Amino acid sequence: MTRLVGxxxxxxxxxxxxxxxxxEVLEARSDPRGAGGLTPDQFPxxxxxxxxxxxxxxxxxxxxxxxxARAGWVEAPYVFCPAGPEDLAAQVVQPExxxxxxxxxxxxxxxxxxxxxxxxxxxxxxxxxxxxxxxxAPGTHSKWIAVRDGRIERFRTFATGELFAAVRTAxxxxxxxxxxxxxDAAFDEGVRLALADPAxxxxxxxxxxxxxxxxxxxxxxxxxxxxxxxxxxxxxAPAERTASVAIVGGEGLSARYARGLxxxxxxSVRVAAGETAAARGLYRIWSMMK
Amino acid sequence: MTRLVGxxxxxxxxxxxxxxxxxEVLEARSDPRGAGGLTPDQFPxxxxxxxxxxxxxxxxxxxxxxxxARAGWVEAPYVFCPAGPEDLAAQVVQPExxxxxxxxxxxxxxxxxxxxxxxxxxxxxxxxxxxxxxxxAPGTHSKWIAVRDGRIERFRTFATGELFAAVRTAxxxxxxxxxxxxxDAAFDEGVRLALADPAxxxxxxxxxxxxxxxxxxxxxxxxxxxxxxxxxxxxxAPAERTASVAIVGGEGLSARYARGLxxxxxxSVRVAAGETAAARGLYRIWSMMK
Numbered sequence: 001m002t003r004l005v006g007x008x009x010x011x012x013x014x015x016x017x018x019x020x021x022x023x024e025v026l027e028a029r030s031d032p033r034g035a036g037g038l039t040p041d042q043f044p045x046x047x048x049x050x051x052x053x054x055x056x057x058x059x060x061x062x063x064x065x066x067x068x069a070r071a072g073w074v075e076a077p078y079v080f081c082p083a084g085p086e087d088l089a090a091q092v093v094q095p096e097x098x099x100x101x102x103x104x105x106x107x108x109x110x111x112x113x114x115x116x117x118x119x120x121x122x123x124x125x126x127x128x129x130x131x132x133x134x135x136x137a138p139g140t141h142s143k144w145i146a147v148r149d150g151r152i153e154r155f156r157t158f159a160t161g162e163l164f165a166a167v168r169t170a171x172x173x174x175x176x177x178x179x180x181x182x183x184d185a186a187f188d189e190g191v192r193l194a195l196a197d198p199a200x201x202x203x204x205x206x207x208x209x210x211x212x213x214x215x216x217x218x219x220x221x222x223x224x225x226x227x228x229x230x231x232x233x234x235x236x237a238p239a240e241r242t243a244s245v246a247i248v249g250g251e252g253l254s255a256r257y258a259r260g261l262x263x264x265x266x267x268s269v270r271v272a273a274g275e276t277a278a279a280r281g282l283y284r285i286w287s288m289m290k
Numbered sequence: 291m292t293r294l295v296g297x298x299x300x301x302x303x304x305x306x307x308x309x310x311x312x313x314e315v316l317e318a319r320s321d322p323r324g325a326g327g328l329t330p331d332q333f334p335x336x337x338x339x340x341x342x343x344x345x346x347x348x349x350x351x352x353x354x355x356x357x358x359a360r361a362g363w364v365e366a367p368y369v370f371c372p373a374g375p376e377d378l379a380a381q382v383v384q385p386e387x388x389x390x391x392x393x394x395x396x397x398x399x400x401x402x403x404x405x406x407x408x409x410x411x412x413x414x415x416x417x418x419x420x421x422x423x424x425x426x427a428p429g430t431h432s433k434w435i436a437v438r439d440g441r442i443e444r445f446r447t448f449a450t451g452e453l454f455a456a457v458r459t460a461x462x463x464x465x466x467x468x469x470x471x472x473x474d475a476a477f478d479e480g481v482r483l484a485l486a487d488p489a490x491x492x493x494x495x496x497x498x499x500x501x502x503x504x505x506x507x508x509x510x511x512x513x514x515x516x517x518x519x520x521x522x523x524x525x526x527a528p529a530e531r532t533a534s535v536a537i538v539g540g541e542g543l544s545a546r547y548a549r550g551l552x553x554x555x556x557x558s559v560r561v562a563a564g565e566t567a568a569a570r571g572l573y574r575i576w577s578m579m580k
Contacts, residue, residue: 031553114492115499141495159498160436162461170460171452199526200490201519202404204449205431209405229491 002026002059005051006282008118008275009067011036014046015275018054023275023283027054028275035066035073043073044096050130061099064278064288065118068093068101078115084151085124089288094250102285105152108203112156119143123152125281133244136237136261137274138253140165144237158233164226173208176218180226181252183219184259190227191234191260198232230260241265246272292316292349295341296572297409298565299357304336305565308344313573318345318565325356325363333363334386351389351427354568355408358383358391368405369398374441375414375571377580392575395442404414404447409433413442415571416536423456423534425565426527426551430455434527448523454516455531463498466508471511471542472517474549480517481550484496488522520550531555536562 007019012034018027020023033046045060055061068076074095079087083105092100095138104117123135127147137143140161146153167174180187193203209226210216216224245266247254263271296307302324308317323336328546337351358366366384369377373395382390394407413425417437427433430451436443457464470477483493497515501507506514529535535556537544544561551559 053517102464110505113496113499115503142491156489156492157495158489159461159494160464160491162463163491163494165458166456167453170456171449171453173449197526198488198490199446199448199522201432201448201453201524202446202486202526203452204453205447206403208449209403212405215400233491236487265433 001069002057003053004283004286005054006279007047007061007063007065007067008053008121009035009063009065009072009284010118011066014050014065016051016054017275017279017280018051019279019281019283020233023280023287024075025276025279028191028279035069035154037102038072040073042066045209058098060286062102062282063100064102064121064282064285067105069117076101078101078104080106080109081155082148082151083120086282086288087151088120088124088285092285092289096283100286100289102282105155107155114155116143116145116155116157118278119155120152121281121285122248122277123147124150124282124284125279126248126272128284133246134239134258135272135277136245136247136249138247138249138257142233143171144239146238146243148157154235154238156238157272158236160229160233164229167204167225168222171204172290173204174221174225177222177225178219180222181256183223186216187227187256187259190224191231191263194228194231195235195264198235199226200232203228206261226256227260230257231264234260234264239266242267244278245269248272248274248277292344293346294349294573294576295351296569296576297337297341297351297353297355297357298411298568298572299325299353299355299362300408301356304316304340304355305479305567305568306566307572308341309569309573313570313577315566315569317343318569325359325361328362330363333357337389348388350576352392352572353577354392354411354572358394359407364389364391366393368394370396370399371445372441372443373410375574376578377441378410378414380573382575382579390394390576390579394573395443395445404500405434406435406445406447408568409435409445410442411571411575412538413569413571414440414574415439415497415567415569416538416562417575421537424529425538425562425567426535426537426547428537428539428547432523434529436528436533444528446526446528448526450519452525454519457515458512459493463494464515467512467515468509470512471546473513476506476510476552477517477546477549478516480519481521481553483522484518485525485554486519488517488525490522493518516546517550520547522553522556523538524550529556533555536561536567538562538567540566
């Protein structure tokens with residue numbers, strides 16, 4: 001019996017979940033038609049293509065992510081921190097009967113500092129009523145989301161992946177470096193240096209000096225650079241060392257973040273499944289829509 | 291009467307000075323044949339081409355910069371901090387009779403952290419025996435050099451210009467932004483934010499958020515980004531706010547650094563001529579070679 005169809009509609013793809021009576025995932029699908037490539041009038045058809053059979057019974061649809069952005073299906077304005085499932089539920093927009101799109105979350109009312117769309121739903125899926133912890137979503141734009149008693153208290157986005165790629169693409173310091181992930185010692189040294197002194201532009205120059213002096217080979221330089229950027233991210237992240245941290249990301253990247261967090265003294269770190277978190281968050285928000 | 295010919299031989303060009311009895315600059319020339327484009331055997335001819343007439347009287351030649359790098363004319367090893375003109379003079383290499391190349395300076399004996407070639411000579415030119423201050427050389431790799439009683443005590447290099455260019459070239463955050471320099475308010479805000487919290491990768495993301503929210507137009511985003519990177523540089527620089535700071539760089543960039551330093555509370559900042567500083571430093575080092 002399908003209780004709800006949940007959609008995590010990102011920029012470059014979407015993931016759809018058929019959820020049962022208690023919000024459990026009965027079935028999951030993905031599709032490459034992300035919100036970034038669609039005009040507003042195309043969303044209804046994509047929804048039918050992806051989940052038409054699930055919807056035949058007439059159940060509701062709960063959507064999070066970029067479908068609610070300005071250039072998405074219908075714009076769902078941001079809610080401000082602190083924000084729990086009830087706050088998100090109160091601000092959904094409904095492009096059709098039975099279809100709700102969750103708002104994004106902005107750090108503060110001026111909307112200038114930081115925003116997200118989609119990760120807030122994963123976070124409230126990971127940490128339910130009464131639960132506290134930090135969700136870390138590494139990637140092009142890494143997000144750290146601090147949840148207290150089931151509500152998102154604050155969050156911060158770091159352009160870590162984007163900056164790493166730019167350094168490898170467009171600087172003499174990084175050009176030609178291989179993918180990171182093979183030199184743990186160099187990675188660890190980068191993390192430690194940046195934790196102690198998050199002066200990224202100075203450390204970037206030292207990547208070059210260490211290569212010229214023979215102190216680092218190209219693989220070491222790549223891992224050192226990766227560690228530096230992660231160390232600087234951890235140094236500025238909104239998380240206590242004793243927080244319960246859940247990392248939601250690809251396998252290799254999540255393992256590297258777990259390693260960096262351990263080096264930084266975090267005592268409770270696990271790798272969690274992002275899909276499950278999104279599905280649970282969609283169900284929680286929808287449950288509050290009464 | 292020519293006492294010394296001084297050459298500041300950089301990677302992409304060289305500047306030559308004819309110096310008089312007291313080290314005063316009698317004449318100056320520049321040439322595009324930087325050390326980066328020369329094989330070791332080509333240096334003598336370039337020297338004759340550029341300064342052959344000055345050398346007819348048989349005076350000595352003092353060189354600093356990349357001519358002393360591994361791939362230069364002859365390698366001049368690094369000396370370590372603290373280093374004054376007498377330490378540099380003690381470690382010159384002499385590829386020919388009457389021609390001396392000054393060593394570079396490394397921050398520490400392992401040579402891993404930070405190195406320079408050329409700026410050390412400007413710094414000991416700016417701050418003579420008994421003088422103390424900080425030389426700031428903004429650019430692709432900005433250098434801050436702290437001098438105490440005429441000796442270089444420590445220094446730090448920031449890949450600020452290179453990172454700014456990479457963000458403009460290779461990220462969605464920066465792509466298409468114009469040259470900075472037109473929006474002082476946005477620049478000031480970037481400086482202040484990064485001084486208070488030098489979390490560059492987080493601030494980078496906020497450049498994007500502010501553009502999407504309409505808080506910054508492209509010009510403002512460029513100046514905000516420029517201010518952020520400068521603020522982070524100042525936050526980590528080896529300089530007391532009360533230090534006597536001399537900025538050595540191009541006109542526009544020096545003015546921006548002066549503005550940023552004033553915002554950060556520096557009380558004694560001037561813009562100095564890099565050529566004069568190099569000439570004076572070359573003369574000082576040469577004077578110690580006895």
